[in-house]
Structures are given as structure tokens and as C-alpha cells.
Amino acid sequence: MVQQIxxxxxxxxxxxxxxxxxxxxxxSLYEDEKHITLKLKNGYNIGLDSGKVRLVKxxxxxxxxxxxxxxxxxxxxxGPRVLIMGTGGTIASKVDYRxxxxxxxxxxxxxxxxxxxxxxxxxxxIKTIMNxxxxxxxxxxxxxxxxxxxxxxxxxxxxxxxxxGTDTMHxxxxxxxxxxxxxxxxxxxxxxxxxxxxxxxxxxxxxxGAVTFAAKSNSSGVFVAMHAGLDDNLVAVHRGTRVRKNxxxxxxxxxxxxxxxxxxxxxxxxxxxxxNETTPQGKIKLxxxxxxxxxxxxFHPGISESLAxxxxxxxxxxxxxxxxxxxxxxxxxxxxxxxxxxxxxFVGMTSQCIWGSVGMTVYETGRDLMAMGVVPLGDMxxxxxxxxxxxxxxxxxxxxxxxxxxxxxxxxxxxxVEK
Amino acid sequence: MVQQIxxxxxxxxxxxxxxxxxxxxxxSLYEDEKHITLKLKNGYNIGLDSGKVRLVKxxxxxxxxxxxxxxxxxxxxxGPRVLIMGTGGTIASKVDYRxxxxxxxxxxxxxxxxxxxxxxxxxxxIKTIMNxxxxxxxxxxxxxxxxxxxxxxxxxxxxxxxxxGTDTMHxxxxxxxxxxxxxxxxxxxxxxxxxxxxxxxxxxxxxxGAVTFAAKSNSSGVFVAMHAGLDDNLVAVHRGTRVRKNxxxxxxxxxxxxxxxxxxxxxxxxxxxxxNETTPQGKIKLxxxxxxxxxxxxFHPGISESLAxxxxxxxxxxxxxxxxxxxxxxxxxxxxxxxxxxxxxFVGMTSQCIWGSVGMTVYETGRDLMAMGVVPLGDMxxxxxxxxxxxxxxxxxxxxxxxxxxxxxxxxxxxxVEK
Numbered sequence: 103m104v105q106q107i108x109x110x111x112x113x114x115x116x117x118x119x120x121x122x123x124x125x126x127x128x129x130s131l132y133e134d135e136k137h138i139t140l141k142l143k144n145g146y147n148i149g150l151d152s153g154k155v156r157l158v159k160x161x162x163x164x165x166x167x168x169x170x171x172x173x174x175x176x177x178x179x180x181g182p183r184v185l186i187m188g189t190g191g192t193i194a195s196k197v198d199y200r201x202x203x204x205x206x207x208x209x210x211x212x213x214x215x216x217x218x219x220x221x222x223x224x225x226x227x228i229k230t231i232m233n234x235x236x237x238x239x240x241x242x243x244x245x246x247x248x249x250x251x252x253x254x255x256x257x258x259x260x261x262x263x264x265x266x267g268t269d270t271m272h273x274x275x276x277x278x279x280x281x282x283x284x285x286x287x288x289x290x291x292x293x294x295x296x297x298x299x300x301x302x303x304x305x306x307x308x309x310x311g312a313v314t315f316a317a318k319s320n321s322s323g324v325f326v327a328m329h330a331g332l333d334d335n336l337v338a339v340h341r342g343t344r345v346r347k348n349x350x351x352x353x354x355x356x357x358x359x360x361x362x363x364x365x366x367x368x369x370x371x372x373x374x375x376x377x378n379e380t381t382p383q384g385k386i387k388l389x390x391x392x393x394x395x396x397x398x399x400x401f402h403p404g405i406s407e408s409l410a411x412x413x414x415x416x417x418x419x420x421x422x423x424x425x426x427x428x429x430x431x432x433x434x435x436x437x438x439x440x441x442x443x444x445x446x447x448f449v450g451m452t453s454q455c456i457w458g459s460v461g462m463t464v465y466e467t468g469r470d471l472m473a474m475g476v477v478p479l480g481d482m483x484x485x486x487x488x489x490x491x492x493x494x495x496x497x498x499x500x501x502x503x504x505x506x507x508x509x510x511x512x513x514x515x516x517x518x519v520e521k
Numbered sequence: 522m523v524q525q526i527x528x529x530x531x532x533x534x535x536x537x538x539x540x541x542x543x544x545x546x547x548x549s550l551y552e553d554e555k556h557i558t559l560k561l562k563n564g565y566n567i568g569l570d571s572g573k574v575r576l577v578k579x580x581x582x583x584x585x586x587x588x589x590x591x592x593x594x595x596x597x598x599x600g601p602r603v604l605i606m607g608t609g610g611t612i613a614s615k616v617d618y619r620x621x622x623x624x625x626x627x628x629x630x631x632x633x634x635x636x637x638x639x640x641x642x643x644x645x646x647i648k649t650i651m652n653x654x655x656x657x658x659x660x661x662x663x664x665x666x667x668x669x670x671x672x673x674x675x676x677x678x679x680x681x682x683x684x685x686g687t688d689t690m691h692x693x694x695x696x697x698x699x700x701x702x703x704x705x706x707x708x709x710x711x712x713x714x715x716x717x718x719x720x721x722x723x724x725x726x727x728x729x730g731a732v733t734f735a736a737k738s739n740s741s742g743v744f745v746a747m748h749a750g751l752d753d754n755l756v757a758v759h760r761g762t763r764v765r766k767n768x769x770x771x772x773x774x775x776x777x778x779x780x781x782x783x784x785x786x787x788x789x790x791x792x793x794x795x796x797n798e799t800t801p802q803g804k805i806k807l808x809x810x811x812x813x814x815x816x817x818x819x820f821h822p823g824i825s826e827s828l829a830x831x832x833x834x835x836x837x838x839x840x841x842x843x844x845x846x847x848x849x850x851x852x853x854x855x856x857x858x859x860x861x862x863x864x865x866x867f868v869g870m871t872s873q874c875i876w877g878s879v880g881m882t883v884y885e886t887g888r889d890l891m892a893m894g895v896v897p898l899g900d901m902x903x904x905x906x907x908x909x910x911x912x913x914x915x916x917x918x919x920x921x922x923x924x925x926x927x928x929x930x931x932x933x934x935x936x937x938v939e940k
Contacts, residue, residue, distance in 0.1 A: 139888065147882045237849035237886055241823040269845035273822050350847050350877030394823030400843075402907055403692050404660040404813030412831030424819075426688035428769050430656035456875070458769030463566045467656055469558065488821060 107138060107157055114158035115140065117150055123161065124148075178214045179221030182260040182317045186213065186309075187250060188230040189243070189266050189274075217306045223372060224317035227259070236267025236293075241392035241492055244274055248281035248390040251289055255386055261287045261316025263309070268293035268347060268355070271326060275342030276486045279324040279510040280493040281390045284382035289324045290316050291342065295353050304329050304353040311337025311367040318374050319365065322382040323510070329353040330366060339365040339376070343486045343512035346456070359456060360481040360514065380511075391496030396420035398484050400454055401431045414438035420448040420491035420501055423476070424484045429453055429460030430467045436474070443475040448491060448501035450477045452484040459514065477505055480513045487512075526557060526576055533577035534559065536569055542580065597633045598640030601679040601736045605632065605728075606669060607649040608662070608685050608693075636725045642791060643736040646678075655686025655712075660811035660911055663693055667700035667809035670708055674805055680706045680735025682728070687712035687766060687774065690745060694761030695905045698743040698929040699912040700809045703801035708743045709735045710761065714772050723748050723772040730756025730786040737793050738784065741801040742929070748772040749785060758784040758795070762905045762931035765875070778875060779900040779933065799930075810915030815839035817903050819873055820850045833857035839867040839910035839920055842895070843903045848872055848879030849886045855893070862894040867910060867920035869896045871903040878933065896924055899932045906931075 107113060107126055115122045127139040127147060138152050177183065213228060214221040231250045234243060247264060254262050266274055275291045282289070292312035294305035312327040314337075324342035331354050340358045349355035358364070365376035399413050399421050413421060414435075421442060425431050429451040431439070439449055451471065453460050459481035462468030472478065479487050487505070490512065494501050508515050526532060526545055534541045546558040546566060556568050596602065632647060633640040650669045653662060666683060673681050685693055694710045701708065711731035713724035731746040738758075745764045749757035750773050759777045768774035777783070784795035818832050818840050832840060840861065844850050848870040850858070858868055870890065872879050878900035881887030891897065898906050906924070909931065913920050927934050 139882075147888075149882065149888075235849075235886065237820075237845050238851045239822050240851070244822075269849055270822050347846065347874050348876055350872045350874045350879060352877065355874065355877070392823070394825065396823070397825055397828055398819050398821060400817050400819050401656075402817060402904065403658050403663075403689050404811070404815070404911060406813065406816055406835070406837060408835050409816055409831065409837065412828065412835065416825070416827050416831065418825060418828065426656050427766065430654075430688055432657045432659070453769045455766050455769045455774065457767055458771065458774070460769065463558070463568060467654065485821065492823060 106160075107152075107155070112161040113140075114161060115150070116156040116158055117154060121158065122148075122150075177225045177227050178211050179224055179226045181222070181224040183227070183258065184224035184261045184263060184313055184316045185227045185229060185254045185257075185259045186263045186265060186313070187247070187254075188228065189232050189239075189247070189264060190234040190236070217309055219306075219310050220313045223310070223313050224261075226313070229254075236269035236271065239267075239270045239274060241277070241394045241496070244277035244281065244392055244489075245390045247274060248278050248388065251278060251282055251285070252386065252388040252390070255286055259287075261319075262289045263312045263316050264289065264291045265309070266291050266293050268295055268328075272342075272345045272347055272356070273485055273489055275324055275326050275345060276483075276489040276512075277392065277493065279342040279512075280490055281388065281392075282324065283387040283389065284384050285322050285324070285386055286382055288316050288319050288321050289342075290339070291324070291326045293328065295328075295351060295355055304334075307334050307369055308337060310369055311339070314367045314369075314372055315339050315365060315374055318372075319376065321364070321376065321380045323364075323380045325364060326356055327367065328356040330363065335369045337367040337369060338363040339367065339374075341511050343490075343510045344483070346483060346485065359483055360458070361511075389493070389497045392489075392492040393419070393495035394492055395495055396422065396488055396491045398422050398424055398488050400424040401426060401435065403432070405432065405435060407434070410435050410438045414442040414447075414449075418447065419495055420450070420488075422450050422452055422479075422484050422487045422491060424454040425451050425460065426454060428464055428468060429462045429471070429478055430465070431471070433467075436470070439471070439476060440474050448477070448505065449475065450479045450487055450491065450501075450505055452479050452482055452487050454484075456483070477502065479505060482513045525579075526571075526574070531580040532559075533580060534569070535575040535577055536573060540577065541567075541569075596644045596646050597630050598643055598645045600641070600643040602646070602677065603643040603680045603682060603732055603735045604646045604648060604673045604678045605682045605684060605732070606666070606673075607647065608651050608658075608666070608683060609653040609655075636728055638725075638729050639732045642729070642732050643680075645732070648673075655688035655690065658686075658689045658693060660696070660813045660915075663696035663700065663811055663908075664809045666693060667697050667807065670697060670701055670704070671805065671807040671809070674705055678706075680738075681708045682731045682735050683708065683710045684728075685710050685712050687714055687747075691761075691764045691766055691775070692904055692908055694743055694745050694764060695902075695908040695931075696811065696912065698761040698931075699909055700807065700811075701743065702806040702808065703803050704741050704743070704805055705801055707735050707738050707740050708761075709758070710743070710745045712747065714748075714770060714774055723753075726753050726788055727756060729788050730758070733786045733788075733791055734758050734784060734793055737791075738795065740783070740795070740799045742783075742799045744783060745775055746786065747775040749782065754788045756786040756788060757782040758786065758793075760930050762909075762929045763902070765902060765904065778902055779877070780930075808912070808916045811908075811911040812838070812914035813911055814914055815841065815907055815910045817841050817843055817907050819843040820845060820854065822851070824851065824854060826853070829854055829857045833861040833866070833868075837866065838914055839869070841869050841871055841898075841903050841906045841910060843873040844870050844879065845873060847883055847887060848881045848890070848897055849884070850890070852886075855889070858890065858895060859893050867896070867924065868894065869898045869906055869910065869920075869924055871898050871901055871906050873903075875902070896921060898924065901932045
């Protein structure tokens with residue numbers, strides 16, 4: 103009986119005496135043949151032993167969507183010219199493409215049909231620049247994004263929206279922040295914490311917020327627009343170098359760290375509220391290269407000697423330490439750090455506390471580490487420091503000079519107020 | 522002139538035309554002789570080029586304190602018997618011992634003299650069990666703490682307070698949580714985010730909170746007591762397995778993650794407010810061993826192939842992944858994980874988001890990782906998962922069985938409510 107159940111079918115099944123209805127999911131690479139996964143109407147997936155499943159009926163057979171011919175740069179709507187770039191995450195769709203059931207490419211018309219509000223805010227064009235899951239994004243992908251942003255501004259777009267899976271969106275936003283100096287307008291990353299087929303999906307609201315900021319704000323920079331709270335009327339716009347995904351599932355998972363959100367969008371009124379303005383300090387400049395010879399070393403008690411050796415003695419050229427508290431590690435790690443610095447590698451210090459600033463002159467441990475050449479990175483996020491050092495390595499910059507500088511709002515230039 | 526300036530002196534100096542007053546700090550191991558560090562009255566340290574320093578006058582010469590003979594187990598005060606253990610952090614002192622200027626060992630009388638309120642809450646005994654900076658704490662230190670806690674309960678103490686540096690206090694609290702099953706009363710870690718010589722020091726308030734909870738609560742378990750906010754009247758008591766240092770410098774840096782604080786202490790009234798109660802489910806049991814063959818792997822885009830190989834192919838027996846979002850890594854890491862699991866190593870998944878729970882059945886990547894044998898660890902903190910796996914390894918427990926279980930409140934047994 104189980105042979106008749108095919109991925110993409112909406113089915114009613116009997117399983118352990120219960121009647122279940124849902125979408126049969128495609129088998130993933132490492133799943134065995136003895137199980138099937140059913141996506142229930144509430145959006146949750148459950149795994150079933152295929153031997154115990156009895157097919158009651160096929161409710162509907164979902165024909166896999168044919169990729170629609172891409173109509174890039176076709177403008178739809180009224181207002182300033184905004185380009186929406188797709189990177190692989192769903193922008194807005196009845197079925198999330200990550201289920202595998204539908205993998206649509208969108209035309210500008212389709213997306214404006216799905217979220218008609220954005221057609222009243224801007225003249226929308228669409229371009230799919232890659233098709234990659236968020237967790238599989240690599241520095242090479244950041245280069246592609248940066249090149250496309252540069253091209254789009256040179257083609258006269260006022261603002262750019264990049265639809266991106268949420269897992270690594272803050273890494274990508276940080277990367278494009280560094281790669282594009284003096285963008286003439288806003289670049290806004292946007293994602294969705296919920297599958298678009300879930301009743302609580304946030305994708306349409308987030309997209310409206312992102313398009314509103316791209317069309318109406320005069321700010322130069324790279325940002326992330328996501329729900330500000332649980333209220334569907336307020337979208338927060340964070341600086342790309344200051345934002346972190348701080349919750350696995352909440353709609354307001356993205357937060358500005360050691361900074362306030364740069365702006366808020368009132369969705370109903372279509373207005374942008376922002377206190378500060380960023381203006382380009384010169385002509386747009388592209389530095390799109392990244393060298394992935396950097397990593398994060400999260401210190402913890404009982405750190406393995408061989409692991410410390412692999413991190414500091416391996417082929418990495420930049421190591422961002424997530425130290426404890428104000429920026430400390432145990433004395434066992436000192437020799438590893440010293441020899442890495444002697445070999446010319448960059449070692450920067452951030453804090454695993456996430457909030458607050460490292461302060462390496464307060465205690466002896468911090469002073470010892472600084473005397474060895476460890477560079478304190480203030481209140482910079484470790485993820486931002488990592489991306490920045492890959493960018494500095496990729497573009498031949500001197501890390502010792504450039505890492506402590508505030509280039510894109512990533513580090514406070516004055517001591518943050520202690521409370 | 523500079524030769525006359527000695528560590529421990531309170532001096533007035535002229536430097537670049539400015540008059541500075543402060544405490545001359547001892548030179549740390551790696552500092553050169555061309556600089557001196559001055560601790561200003563506001564508590565901040567500044568480094569000065571000794572060639573440019575002119576000594577105006579020595580305001581006061583601070584005689585280094587002589588270690589006072591320890592009077593362990595000497596009871597002072599009235600009320601239930603509480604033992605305060607010192608591990609190396611300052612409990613309460615005019616000068617923070619980390620400055621190196623004063624390294625006092627306390628007697629029970631001295632501490633009650635300094636924070637007289639605690640003598641009205643409990644009958645206080647003191648024992649210094651080690652003298653180690655927080656960032657230098659190792660799993661061996663956790664074993665010592667656990668053994669001492671076990672001995673103290675068997676000696677009839679009602680509650681135990683452990684004074685600890687804040688950098689790794691949450692790791693230690695988690696460790697003792699696992700090492701002691703069914704403590705008959707509360708074990709309360711306490712620290713101070715500010716040097717005790719700073720006007721805003723929180724050490725006395727935190728200590729009052731910890732002693733109040735140790736003396737008055739009937740709860741069985743290991744906790745952390747620290748400022749609940751900026752209000753000096755409210756101390757929060759967190760579960761040892763649920764707490765994280767989330768700010769480098771704020772007094773309320775410690776927060777319960779994915780959980781509410783277990784209790785609050787009203788300092789002025791001396792009352793404990795708690796909604797739930799934990800009672801021992803049997804006789805106290807000690808499992809104090811830790812094997813440090815475990816580490817945290819924080820995944821990020823552009824992870825180095827050789828680093829992934831070192832982490833998963835090295836001598837670690839347990840690897841706690843801090844994945845992205847709901848618990849993902851890029852496909853490049855898959856082969857490393859698969860071979861580690863094939864070799865019998867434990868690989869568990871937490872999220873670098875910190876808040877929320879991993880959910881590995883939602884997307885294909887999560888399902889693939891589970892099919893390989895990666896164990897999802899729900900809403901457990903990565904630091905707690907690390908400590909728990911070192912404990913499980915040290916006591917010969919099967920990690921695959923024990924890691925997903927809720928032993929000490931470290932993991933939610935039901936799906937957390939999505940908001």
C-alpha cells in the first residue's frame with residue numbers, strides 16, 4: 103500500500119489508529135526508505151514508519167511547479183525603482199520551497215500579485231541571483247551578492263531588497279556591508295521565520311517593511327528588516343553589522359546588539375521612522391573578495407590542548423576569540439595565541455557574552471593578552487568580526503590596522519555607557 | 522622619578538599636563554617596564570608611558586594585606602547554618618583582589634563585619650576551597666567544588682554559597698548541578714560584576730541575596746544569584762543549568778535562558794519569592810568526575826575544511842555543535858560529522874541563536890543530520906550541553922541516552938510555545 107504514497111501528494115493516512123492528513127515530503131538524502139515524512143496542515147513535519155501507514159485516500163495530487171521563466175528587471179507597480187533579489191529562500195509563496203514540493207522562480211508580476219501592497223510602494227523588479235539554502239551560503243555567495251548590488255545601483259535602482267534564508271542572513275548582511283562602500287541607497291536583507299504556508303507567516307509583512315525602507319529611506323548602508331516584536335504592524339530595520347539572530351523560531355528573532363534598531367517601519371501607514379541618517383561619504387566602491395581563512399574560537403573551561411593547537415597552529419590567518427567576560431581565556435591557551443601572533447596571524451578578541459564590550463585593561467589576564475598582541479574588538483559581534491576579517495584578508499588589507507576601526511558602524515568609537 | 526613609583530601606592534602623577542590620582546597596579550606577566558598602570562578612583566585602569574610620568578606625591582602607601590589565618594567553619598551570626606565557600610573571586614573587600622594589590626583570605630568574622638546584614642540572616646561559616654581566577658577554572662576545579670558541597674551537606678549545613686568569578690560561573694554552576702544529585706538544600710553561586718572598590722559595586726547585595734536564598738529556600742538544586750536589574754533591592758536566582766552571562770559589564774548580566782528566573786530575593790524585606798519548588802527525589806548522590814574530551818563547534822559560513830577535520834577527527838569524544846537557526850550546518854560539514862559518529866563519538870546539536878529550541882524535523886538539512894545520528898538537544902544551552910557531556914564522559918554514562926534527558930532542568934520536556 104505504501105508504494106502508492108508519493109512525495110507531493112496531499113493524503114489522508116491511517117497510522118496507529120489515528121487519521122492524519124498532510125503533504126508527503128520528498129525523502130531527504132540520508133533518510134531511509136522505511137520512513138515517510140508528512141507535513142501536517144499546521145506546518146509541522148512528522149516522521150512515520152512506512153510499514154504502519156495505510157493510505158486512506160489521495161486528497162489532491164500536487165503537480166510539481168514548473169519553474170516559471172524568469173522575467174528579470176520587469177517593472178511592476180508605481181513608485182521609486184526597487185530591485186528584489188532572490189537568493190534561494192522563499193520570498194512569498196503558498197508552499198515553502200524548502201519542503202521540496204515546490205521550487206518556484208518568481209516573476210515581478212507574481213510577487214506583486216502575492217503581496218499587492220508592495221506595488222503601491224515601489225516599482226518592483228525581480229532577479230534571482232542564486233538558489234542556495236541559508237546554511238549553505240559561503241563567502242563566494244557573499245561576493246556574488248555584492249557584485250549584483252553594485253551592478254544594480256549602477257543600473258539606477260534606488261534601493262535593493264535581498265530575500266535570504268534567516269539562518270545566516272546576519273553573516274551575509276555583514277559581508278555586503280563591508281564589500282560595498284558608500285552605497286547610494288539602502289540595501290535591505292529580508293527573510294521569513296515561518297514557512298509561508300503557516301498561518302502565522304511573517305513573510306509578507308517583512309517584505310512590505312523591506313520594500314518600504316528601500317523605496318523611502320535615504321540612508322546609505324546595508325540593513326536587515328524583520329518583525330520588531332509580535333505586532334504585525336511594526337518592522338525593525340537593523341544595521342547589517344549589528345544584527346544577530348537571537349531566537350530559533352520567533353518572528354522577532356533578529357535584534358540589534360549593542361545598538362538600537364536603525365529604523366522602524368509602520369506597515370499600515372507605510373512610514374519610516376528613523377533618528378539618524380547615513381549619507382555616502384564618496385563614490386560607491388566595490389571590494390567583493392573574501393578569503394575564508396578565518397574562524398571563531400569559542401573559549402570554554404577544559405579546552406582541549408590539541409584543539410587549541412589546531413585552531414592557532416593550523417592554516418587560519420585570522421582567529422576571532424569569543425573570550426569570557428571582558429575578553430579572557432585561561433592561561434593554558436596563552437602559548438598557542440603567542441605562537442600564532444609570532445607567525446603573523448591576526449588574533450582578535452570579542453566576548454561570548456554577546457552584549458557589552460570587551461575591556462582588556464581592567465584585569466591582568468586582559469593586559470597580558472594585549473601585551474602578546476591580541477587586538478580587543480570593543481563591542482563588535484564575533485560574527486561580524488569573523489566576516490570583516492575574511493573581507494580584509496580577501497582584499498589585502500592589514501588586519502591589525504583595519505579590524506579595530508569603525509568602517510560600517512560595527513564598533514562603538516566611544517566607551518559604551520555602563521548601567 | 523619613576524623608580525619611586527611602586528605598585529600598591531596611591532599617588533598623584535603629572536602626565537601630559539594632566540594631574541592624575543590613583544592606585545599603582547602591579548605589573549602583569551607580559552607587560553613591559555616602560556609602562557605603568559594606574560587604577561583611577563572611578564575604577565578604570567589606564568596605561569601610562571613611564572618616561573612621561575612625573576610623581577607629584579605619594580598620597581598613601583597601601584601595605585599589602587597579610588593573608589589572615591583562615592578560620593574555617595567558625596560560625597558567626599544567627600539563623601540557619603550556611604557555608605560560604607571561596608574559590609578565588611573576591612567575596613567582599615575594599616580592594617578587589619584581582620588588582621593584585623590585596624589578596625585576602627577571609628574569616629567568617631571579617632565577612633560578617635563587611636556585610637553585617639548576612640549575620641542576621643544565617644549563622645555563617647567560611648571555607649576557602651581554591652584560589653583561581655574564573656577564566657582559569659577547569660573541570661578539575663568543578664570536581665573539587667562538587668566534593669566540597671557533598672561534604673558540607675553531610676556536615677549538616679542547610680545551604681551553601683559559592684563565591685566565584687563571573688567569567689565562567691555559569692559553567693561551574695552547571696557542572697555542580699550535574700555532579701550532585703538530590704542536594705538536600707540550595708547551592709548558590711554568587712559573584713560580582715564590579716570591583717568591590719567601585720562605588721557601583723554589586724558584591725554586597727548579591728551576597729545578601731545568595732545567603733538569603735541559601736538560608737530560607739527549601740529548594741534542592743544548584744543556582745546562581747545576581748542582580749535582577751539595575752535595582753539594588755532585587756536579586757534574581759537562576760537555575761544553574763539555565764543561566765548565561767549575557768553582558769560583559771552590567772550588574773544584571775546573568776539571565777535565565779528559555780526559562781524564567783527560579784526565584785527573586787527582596788533584599789530589604791529579606792524575603793524569597795518563588796513559584797515552583799524542587800524537592801530531593803532521593804538521597805544525595807555524588808558523581809564528581811569530568812572528562813574534558815568535549816568541545817563546542819560554532820558553525821559559520823566559510824568554515825575551514827582543516828578545522829572541521831580537527832574538531833570531528835581529533836581526540837574529542839563529544840562535540841556540541843552550535844548550529845544555525847533550528848540546528849543546521851552546511852553540507853560541507855556532513856562528511857566530518859558522519860565519520861565522527863561512525864567512530865562512536867557523540868555529536869549533539871544546539872543553536873547559536875541561544876534563545877529557542879532546535880527543531881531538526883522541520884527542514885531537510887535537520888532531518889539529514891538526524892539520520893546521520895546527530896542528537897538534537899532541544900532548548901539546552903550549548904555551554905550546559907558541553908559541561909553535561911564532560912560529566913557524562915567522566916562518569917561512564919552513555920551520552921546518546923543521557924544527553925537528551927532532562928536531569929537537572931536543563932532541557933524542556935515539552936515543545937516550547939512559539940510566539
